[in-house]
Amino acid sequence: MxxxxxxxxxxxxxxxxxxxxxxxxxxxxxxxxxxxxxxxxxxxxxxxxxxxxxxxxxxxxxxxxxxxxxxxxxxxxxxTRYIGHQDALKPALTARENLSFFARLWGGEVAAALEALDLTPLAELPARVLSSGQKRRLALARLALAPAxxxxxxxxxxxxxxxxxxxxxxxxxxxxxxxxxxxxxxxxxxxxxxxxxxxx
Ligand SMILES: Nc1ncnc2c1ncn2[C@@H]1O[C@H](COP(=O)(O)OP(=O)(O)OP(=O)(O)O)[C@@H](O)[C@H]1O
CATH class of the missing domain: 3.40.50.300 (P-loop containing nucleotide triphosphate hydrolases)
Known part of the structure; x- marks a missing residue:
């Protein structure tokens, strides 16, 4: 090791x-x-x-x-990527826009990150209408954006x-x-x- x-x-x-x-x-x-x-x-x-x-x-x-x-x-x-208890999403922004915010900070492909957590069909929905599990998936999709x-x-x-x-x-x-x-x-x-x- x-x-x-x-x-x-x-x-x-x-x-x-x-x-x-x-x-x-x-x-x-x-x-x-x-x-x-x-x-x-x-x-x-x-x-x-x-x-x-x-x-x-x-x-x-x-x-x-x-x-x-x-x-x-x-x-x-x-x-470091820290995913806490709170999903840290902007409710008025779509799933894609939420990830785009972090992609501007870190780089990475938003479409690939959405796909990694099976969020492509939900990409244009505002985060506020996502279910709690879908919100959690969107929070975790940040991990798939850019290496850390x-x-x-x-x-x-x-x-x-x-x-x-x-x-x-x-x-x-x-x-x-x-x-x-x-x-x-x-x-x-x-x-x-x-x-x-x-x-x-
Ligand atoms: N912001 C805070 N202010 C004051 N005390 C806090 C704060 N956050 C946590 N604590 C206290 O610190 C201790 C540890 O809490 P912590 O959330 O780290 O535990 P945990 O192991 O993650 O618990 P759980 O399994 O319930 O999520 C608890 O006694 C809690 O009350």
Missing amino acids: EAALLEARELACWRSERLVFAGLSFAVSPGEALLLTGANGAGKSSLLRLLAGLIPAAEGSLAWDGADCLADLPAHGAR RLWLLDEPSVGLDAASVARLGPLFAAHRAAGGMILAATHLPLPLPDARELRL
Whole structure:
């Protein structure tokens, strides 16, 4: 296996006067997937937000290829795709226009990203009329736009039907085959063969 690219050492996280986790260390190598599991409130979403640079670590360090990951947030943002609980869609824009917004930021082919999540037939509908599973698919279609090494996914399959979950398999596999890494918080099985589990 290749050397680790992302290395967390002794991370601690406080939310609202409560220590959510402490002493958390792990490393992720190119091509690897890490499943974040644990009870409600264990800190999975908090860890993903911390890894995305959205909340600070109270203690510990996060390194990318040996250098402080969060010292240069624009660089970290450019290599990271964070899909949180919220789908982050503009309700008045169509599915295609929502993806076009992100394609202007990152590049990539909107038509191919729509197709990857089976959204082509829904492309001209405003996001507000999509079902919750369709909205989730549109949020996830951002992953198919342009490469980024680190995918941080918070319960990516919530609300998806079985066929849509299966569609994530090739998307995840292609990302990992190209040296990408996935950290996914989940209570459900995901199509991530050989993923390691990090239980919080
Ligand atoms: N914005 C916030 N402000 C204050 N406390 C928060 C905030 N977000 C989360 N917390 C608290 O941090 C703790 C961890 O929450 P988090 O959402 O990270 O857990 P989780 O493991 O993702 O849970 P779940 O499985 O329910 O999604 C909880 O006690 C929660 O109440």
